[in-house]
Amino acid sequence: MKPLAKRISVMSGEGALSVFQRARELERQGRDIIHLELGEPDFHPAENVIAEAERAIRAGQDRYCAPPGLPELQQEIAAYLAHTRSVTCRPGQVVVAPGCKLILSLAMTALIESGDEVLYPDPSFPIYPSMIRALGGGAVAYGLREKDRFQPDPDEIRRSVTARTKVLILNSPNNPTGTVYSPEVLRAIAEIAVEHDLWVIADEIYARIVFSGPYRSIATLPGMAERTVIIDGFSKTFAMTGWRLGYAVAPDEVIPALHMLVVNTYTCASEFIQRAAIEALRDPLNAADKMVAEFARRREFFPSALAQIPGFRCLPPDGAFYAWVSIAGTGMTAPAVATLLLEEAGVAGIPGAAFGRLGEPFLRFSFASSTAQLERAVERIAAIAPRWASAAATSRA
Numbered sequence: 089m090k091p092l093a094k095r096i097s098v099m100s101g102e103g104a105l106s107v108f109q110r111a112r113e114l115e116r117q118g119r120d121i122i123h124l125e126l127g128e129p130d131f132h133p134a135e136n137v138i139a140e141a142e143r144a145i146r147a148g149q150d151r152y153c154a155p156p157g158l159p160e161l162q163q164e165i166a167a168y169l170a171h172t173r174s175v176t177c178r179p180g181q182v183v184v185a186p187g188c189k190l191i192l193s194l195a196m197t198a199l200i201e202s203g204d205e206v207l208y209p210d211p212s213f214p215i216y217p218s219m220i221r222a223l224g225g226g227a228v229a230y231g232l233r234e235k236d237r238f239q240p241d242p243d244e245i246r247r248s249v250t251a252r253t254k255v256l257i258l259n260s261p262n263n264p265t266g267t268v269y270s271p272e273v274l275r276a277i278a279e280i281a282v283e284h285d286l287w288v289i290a291d292e293i294y295a296r297i298v299f300s301g302p303y304r305s306i307a308t309l310p311g312m313a314e315r316t317v318i319i320d321g322f323s324k325t326f327a328m329t330g331w332r333l334g335y336a337v338a339p340d341e342v343i344p345a346l347h348m349l350v351v352n353t354y355t356c357a358s359e360f361i362q363r364a365a366i367e368a369l370r371d372p373l374n375a376a377d378k379m380v381a382e383f384a385r386r387r388e389f390f391p392s393a394l395a396q397i398p399g400f401r402c403l404p405p406d407g408a409f410y411a412w413v414s415i416a417g418t419g420m421t422a423p424a425v426a427t428l429l430l431e432e433a434g435v436a437g438i439p440g441a442a443f444g445r446l447g448e449p450f451l452r453f454s455f456a457s458s459t460a461q462l463e464r465a466v467e468r469i470a471a472i473a474p475r476w477a478s479a480a481a482t483s484r485a
């Protein structure tokens with residue numbers, strides 16, 4: 089057999105999915121596992137969204153439809169971005185896809201070619217460096233460090249720009265750290281992008297899940313609308329992970345390339361899901377705000393409860409629904425702590441290295457689980473903590 093394409097060998101998967109598989113295996117053996125590994129709201133879409141999907145299927149809205157998305161949905165997305173984050177765009181700049189991940193890959197495919205360098209945050213969504221490498225690009229990380237409260241350092245970004253740098257990726261709020269980029273950092277990054285004529289991919293999938301102040305999109309800063317591709321979707325804000333619907337908002341120059349990629353890949357997203365998505369955006373039941381209010385309550389409790397565990401450090405995140413825990417004080421590696429927690433305490437979290445090199449001494453726990461589950465998780469973690477407390481004491485001795 090001739091070999092497969094080399095691009096596959098430079099790609100990497102998602103740590104969350106492998107932990108999930110092991111957790112399911114333990115459940116099949118009869119174990120009780122608390123799932124804090126997946127980035128999935130423990131909510132379902134609002135009643136009006138489900139009713140509209142049912143209506144649309146019965147009405148036969150299950151055919152091929154417009155490749156870039158239903159015009160009504162494009163229009164609703166443009167209106168939604170204007171009123172939730174002051175982003176101005178025309179409906180024609182919106183491209184709808186089955187999931188954020190897919191439109192993210194297509195946006196990267198449209199912008200990155202062999203030899204281009206791409207700046208991306210470390211730690212972050214593992215698909216960024218994986219796709220950069222698959223496209224033949226050079227993945228150049230900029231750090232999100234605990235000492236900076238996980239804010240990017242614009243000086244580091246500036247120093248990392250070379251003549252080959254073409255794209256800068258940012259994700260605010262960031263998965264896994266929960267960082268909402270500060271106005272100063274956003275301004276500085278925008279200046280660097282304009283000065284060096286970079287494309288920016290702003291992954292704003294958690295933009296509605298913020299716990300302090302209004303959300304600021306980098307696309308609203310001077311000189312940015314024409315160089316920024318916003319990625320967002322329905323998985324997190326509207327609890328529609330399995331419905332698979334996301335979108336990009338791109339400058340006019342990028343739109344024909346995205347249309348070409350849509351036609352060459354998925355043709356269109358399913359019409360009945362797009363009809364339901366219009367209902368999600370209109371949100372007459374205020375479901376998104378109610379869900380975020382619930383995440384805010386859990387955020388009050390969970391990160392600080394984890395911070396009380398011996399050897400753990402954890403700051404409450406400004407956005408998204410993850411607790412990013414430094415385990416440096418346990419005297420064990422993050423994979424060893426994660427294994428102990430999963431195999432013996434029945435709590436599934438993800439070793440931080442799954443999100444980049446700087447994530448190595450961390451664990452990520454999602455708090456998109458009921459408060460009762462989170463309380464049980466904390467009890468279980470506290471009960472097993474003496475195991476690393478003794479390991480830490482031995483390594484100090």
Ligand code: PLP
Binds near residue numbers: 189192334
């Ligand atoms: N971007 C980030 C930062 C994410 O955390 C995720 C999902 O976890 C995605 C994109 C993908 O979203 P979707 O489920 O819509 O493909």
